[in-house]
Amino acid sequence: MKHWTKGLAVAATLTLAATAHAADTRLQAVMKKLDAGEPITLATVGGSITTGYAATPPREQGWAALLAKSLGPKVKLVNAGISGTDSAAAVQRLQAQVLDAAPDLVVVEFGVNDQWLDPAVRGSSYEAILRKLLAAKKPPAVVVLGLTQQGNQPRDATDLQLKLAAHYGLTALDFGAWMQARVAAGTDRWAALYDEPVHPNGIGHQRIAQALGETLRTATSSNAVTTALPSPLHGRAHEFTRLLMNDALKPYQNSGFSRGGEVHPEWTGQQPGWQAKTDDAEARFLVWGSEVAVFHAESEHYRNLEARVDDGPWGTLRGHVPERKGYLGWHYTVVGRDLEPTAHLLQVRVKRDEWVGSGRPASLLAIMSAGIVPPALRTSAFQQEPPSNRMGQIPADDARLRWVGRIAAGALSSSKLLAWSGSELRARFTGRELSLEFSSTHWGTSHFTVEIDGRALPLAVPGKGLTVWRLREPLADGEHTLRLIKRTEASMAEASFHGLRLAEGGRLLDPPPPRALKLEFYGDSITAGACNGDVNDDQYDDLYYHDGTRAYGALTATKLDADYVGIAVSGIGVTATWNELLMPQVWNRYAPRLDAAQAPPDARAPDVVLANLGQNDHGFPASKGQRIAPDFAPRYLAFVRGLRARYPNAKLVLLAGGMTAWKDEPAIPRALQQVVATLRGEGDARVWTYTFQAFAYAHPRIDVHAQMADELTRFLQTEVLK
Known part of the structure; x- marks a missing residue:
């Protein structure tokens, strides 16, 4: 393995830049296979730096190709780098482009592109990549490559990724720190590695490959046992995604959009999305998840779109980016977040701005959703409490509660039977707390929407029991409106509503007026x-x-x-x-x-x-x-x-x-x-x-x-x- 030794004298001073964790037995096993002359598959996933951009030719002289060559002739490289993409888009393609290749070793690089990703997304999406790799049927060894722009700035995304690597016991290379140590030692210069601030040149790719080789070499020194996945730091929403692209990207209503627009040249199998040149073009799509994003091109030649989920606020999909002269960029723009993790309707239209009447195209290539979680991972705005003695409870038959629907007397005195879907309670109250009590002799779970001040919160009430549900977060001071609406159809679940409890000093007010x-x-x-x-x-x-x-x-x-x-x-x-x-x-x-x-x-x-x-x-x-x-x-x-x-x-x-x-x-x-x-x-x-x-x-x-x-x-x- 003599091809790894170059630069090891400097590496002795870089213990903080490259860390091989004791629990990383998978990487140790891969390195032993290499030492034994056995073949391995190396996969790399990242953005344009992973594709080899600015090296000549990129796929042969980029860091991924150089690393594969340095590891030996029996290394098969699967380069899943796609320029201009971040970890949020990578989660959507990870199975097809990485996991389906059954790699032995995966290097993950998104430090630069995730710097431009929505900060509210980057933790969850990057962590999801790590978790999906480590939870695969054949889990590969995973190495986190923390790249920064020239001069080791900025570092927000990279620092987050390195913390995640430590959390999962993964080997990580902080290339910025590795390079800065060489600069401090007088053995290298940042300027030699970059011809512009973002992309390393050919020499820069050589340095990245060199640093990775040194990092992999350190993995042979430990014999610890691999442990189970720890709890996530940023939730699990991006482990459960859905990609609408190609034939699956089909609007259920469309006026003015047609098939077309740029496809990503490096994303194999992509077909054109939808584009429009008229000012009043609009399209609507069926989507799922707690986060909905649009993946679209941006350049000096495109114009802007705007979009919203359900009746939420409109947000701009910035297609017109003047600084992208001569080449396309790609962006993951979140349109809806913190949604109920179910089906939603996405509305996209051409934005009426300074480009009205210009005839310029606006386009979208894919819709990417996250947070389509299984039942065990659904969270609730309510927490279950033990049944109480009902002192202070406002009974379901209180005259200040307005009931809508066909509703009978319930199982207990003063309760109401809620069988038919759409059965609705409407009320007004004061106070910062709210609890709801139900019982059911039916086997099925009754799903409700609890709408407080216009905010809809799902609530699942199990069958065969008595349950009390208390709102987790306190409400604001003042008056509040309440709607409790049964979602589940009558033949599948029934529930009796016993009453509600307010905060001490809270009052039930006169009900909202009936609808006309x-x-x-x-x-x-x-x-x-x-x-x-x-x-x-x-x-x-x-x-x-x-x-x-x-x-x-x-x-x-x-x-x-x-x-x-x-x-x-x-x-x-x-x-x-x-x-x-x-x-x-x-x-x-x-x-x-x-x-x-x-x-x-x-x-x-x-x-x-x-x-x-x-x-x-x-x-x-x-x-x-x-x-x-x-x-x-x-x-x-x-x-x-x-x-x-x-x-x-x-x-x-x-x-x-x-x-x-x-x-x-x-x-x-x-x-x-x-x-x-x-x-x-x-x-x-x-x-x-x-x-x-x-x-x-x-x-x-x-x-x-x-x-x-x-x-x-x-x-x-x-x-x-x-």
Whole structure:
């Protein structure tokens, strides 16, 4: 191994610059394989310095290639450097470009590019790279290469990375300190390594390779045992990512954007993203995660975009960067952070700025999300407390609490049964504390949204027990508004709400006024919002992603500032069902059970009653190779007559769509039209039918629900509520 010895005399003075940790047995094993003449795979991941930029030719004279050559002829190099990228983008490509190569040794370099990465991201994204490497099926040895710009400045990102290396017991090279020691010893000059402040020249690449070789050599001196991964310092959000690129990057709504724009020349397999040249171009995408970012090009020739997640604030995607003359840069711009780790809607549009009317392009190449965490890692704004004696608790039947929906008396005196999704509590209070008490005899977990002063906080209430949930962080002084809304559909979970507790001295105030309009929906899984937040295929194992408050009916009510009542059950129909019950058996009950009490007509009747049924009347028999029941039309008519009898003054809207039954089975739209014709022929003019144009072949996700809500809102405003 004589090719490592050059410079070892100086290395003796650099013990603080290169550190081989006692726990780094993986690196020791790799070095022993090299000493034995066995082949290894070396992978390097980083930005333009890792690609060999400014060396000639880069892929042959960059530090990665030089290091591989110095380690011997049996070293296979996988150079996963991509210019202009940081650790946040690297997490998204780590599996395909590094881990799939099953490397024995990985050198990670992002000290320079992460200096320009959002400081709120760089700790989590870089740590995620280390954790994903160390948790791989075949964990490689990992070496952290801490590079800085010329003169060892600035160091924020590098110092963070070196601390992470120490935390995980990894060998690390602080190249800035290594080089500064040579400068102090009079054996080297920073100016000899750089022709500009950022990228080392050919000599600089030689020095990096030399320093790494010396660092690897020190790893042979320890025989400690490798330990399990320690707890993360910056959370685990970036271990769980999703990349929307190429064919997966498809807007669900688009006006003015077309396929095009620059691709990254070093990112193998990339296809053009989306670009626009008109001032009013806008596109919307379905995304997931607690952090959503757009990966886009920047240069002197592009113009700016702006984007937001859901109804959040707009942020600028800076495409026009005048200092990037003659070459493209690439940027990971966070649009939404600290989001609920579920599905969201991303809106991107061309920014109206000084480049309006210029015809310059604006583009995006990919959407990168993080924080799609498994259930065990989801955090909550609430902490569970032991049940108390209820002294000072405000009971659920207090007159100052406003309830919206079909809500029955609960399991205990003064409690309320919350079965149907969309069941809502509205209140106003003072004080800095809030606790909520629930019980459940049902097996399923009930997911709620607790909205305090407009901020939505998820809360999972387990079945089969009594639980109390206290808000972790104190509220501000003054008045507060509260909405407690059940997300989980009734057939999957029920819960009784017992009451709430405020801070000492806190007061429950008069409730918010009722909304002027009330909508009541009857339907199946589409109306219930089943699977509407699922990341991949439809699933029923984790109902956190099934959210009735983001189904089309609830969204329509929000758009119209209306109270919402949702009576919806997955798999149900008028003539067929995937389960045991038909809608005519449960439509007027407090819960979708035959032992649930029938609910009397609401004291405040809905202004509009809407029904969306038929998907399962077709889907269930079709799964057995059968046609829809021949008496579907008269039985559907009988069901609608029941709605009319219950609400003689309401406007009725018969809906079809969201999935494909109405396309596949003509008997469904035909039956709806016949019902409308029959009722109107009998003098009932307050009945309409509407067929959604937005649909999905599987259960619709929130993007399809958003389109359905837009359609239905327009229809109600122009045809029904006028």
